[in-house]
Amino acid sequence: MVKFCPKCGSIMIPKKEGGKTVFVCPKCGYREEAKKEDSVVIKSKTKHSPRDKLVVIEDDMPPTASLLKGVVRCPKCGSDEVYYWMVQTRSADEPMTRFYRCKKCGYTWREYE
Numbered sequence: 001m002v003k004f005c006p007k008c009g010s011i012m013i014p015k016k017e018g019g020k021t022v023f024v025c026p027k028c029g030y031r032e033e034a035k036k037e038d039s040v041v042i043k044s045k046t047k048h049s050p051r052d053k054l055v056v057i058e059d060d061m062p063p064t065a066s067l068l069k070g071v072v073r074c075p076k077c078g079s080d081e082v083y084y085w086m087v088q089t090r091s092a093d094e095p096m097t098r099f100y101r102c103k104k105c106g107y108t109w110r111e112y113e
């Protein structure tokens with residue numbers, strides 16, 4: 001499932017903290033403790049909203065990339081284990097670009113704000 005930050009609308013990243021799952025917004029730092037039903041599990045119906053723009057790119061994945069499970073699905077093979085990182089493409093005024101790379105097939109795509 002994808003959880004959006006209620007403050008800025010970014011996709012929140014699930015993190016394990018002391019046995020609990022906490023969703024952290026990579027953009028504004030907003031944190032929210034996951035409820036039981038928010039646990040990071042595979043949901044069968046993952047829809048992309050119309051604003052999603054998927055483009056194939058060949059950027060290198062930084063070591064800071066985090067592995068998402070059950071949050072984003074690879075549009076190519078359907079795997080839900082996907083690496084995620086953000087890149088400031090141009091000036092600091094430009095929105096961050098989100099990058100995803102499928103762990104299984106290596107397909108890489110990006111998503112603009």
Ligand SMILES: [Zn+2]
Nearest residue numbers: 005008025028
């Ligand atoms: Zn936020």
Ligand SMILES: [Zn+2]
Nearest residue numbers: 074077102105
């Ligand atoms: Zn894939």
